[in-house]
Amino acid sequence: MTAPHVGIWMYENGGGKAIEQKLVHALAERGIQSSTGLNLRDARAQGGQILCNGIVMEHLDAFLSYNAGQQTQYQLYLYQALSQSIPTLNNFASFALAEDKFRTSHLLNGHGIATADYRLCHKNDIAGLKAAIRDFGGKLVYKPTDGWGGVGIVKIDGEHALDMLLPFLSRTDLRYFYVERFIDYDNTDYRIDIVDGKCVGCYGRKAPKDDWKTNITSGGSVFVREPNDEVVELAIKATQALGLEIAGVDLIYDREQERYVVLEVNTIPAFATPEQEQLGINFNQNKLDAMVELIERTVVQKRALHSVKVA
Incomplete structure (x- = not known):
């Protein structure tokens, strides 16, 4: 053979x-x-x-x-x-499932795994969008259901900001709007790498000054961060619920609801770069x-x- x-x-x-x-x-x-x-x-x-x-x-x-x-x-x-x-x-x-932010959040919620509160509305359901912003405390995050690196994500502060954004959104070819409750957190997250059902690495990311997105492509920075049992267990559960063999799970701590939530599940999580390894982020061999x-x-x-x- x-x-x-x-x-x-x-x-x-x-x-x-x-x-x-x-x-x-x-x-x-x-x-x-x-x-x-x-x-x-x-x-x-x-x-x-x-x-x-x-x-x-x-x-x-x-x-x-x-x-x-x-x-x-x-x-x-x-x-x-x-x-x-x-x-x-x-x-x-x-x-394909994990690449879709709505389908991911919807499935994880069905498995009892906490994510940001979300709403999916038809593009003409303006009343639904306005109800969401009221239900979620006046702040929303609009996200394309696909994409990566924070591209296209917009924070919406209040109904007036939504009213200003709607004419632009109505001219797009989107069939629906996916929005999430803006989570009060400390502007840092955990990235937990999972391979074959096991945690193989972890690091933290921090949003730049005067911003809230931790993505590296949005200006975020990485730092050494040890995971606790709770975030590791959540990351493994999320990966298994989605049926992925390899995943990078992003988690943040919701200070209002006092719990960790899964913010996103990445299907192609990068290895640490040489510069990140110099900072002490050294999980590459394990992964x-x-x-x-x-x-x-x-x-x-x-x-x-x-x-x-x-x-």
Whole structure:
């Protein structure tokens, strides 16, 4: 039998290339061959196969898609199609669910996992939006249901601010509005990385002065932060509820309701950059080891299933 073969598409900036090399080396030590750079942007599908950079993707034993910043609708379309033939990490169904902020909050609430209070309204339901801002204490956060890095998120202070924003929103092609109660917190969060049901790393993020968003792309900064049992348990529960193999769970402490809430679940959480490692954020090896274990187990299970079908 030929050696197991996995495909990888890893981000390259922020130390990603070095992480990819370590991943390939660690898999090779376990007898698993890797093909890197499998960006589905360069792929073409025909005759029941997806061909990318000379690789028939359906012949792989697994595919790790780990690049958040360059996802396009074409790539996601092929990612979904590929997931019907081979294991993908994350599995596409859970990936697509977690990429949708409303569906994520809705499902987590159904599992008893605290999130920000939310409201989904039809784009013409202005009364519903105004009721939400009153119900949520006069402050809302409007969020696109997809996207990352804090892009498109707008804080709305009061009905007057909402009235000023509505003409702009009405000219968009949005079918609905997703809003959350603005949470009174200390402008810091926890990022808990989960791989295969285990916590593999944690750090904190802090919003810049005179701002409230902790996202790095919005100007937030990272700092060393030890997790407590409560946030780890919440992060694991959220990841399992969504069915993700790999996740980065963002949590904040709601000072008004005196509880931790899951703010977001990221499907492609970055490793610590070299600069962040210099600050003492040193979970990369632990996370890498867990991902190698996950990939190996996925490959073994896939081959065992194939053997049963052939027999």
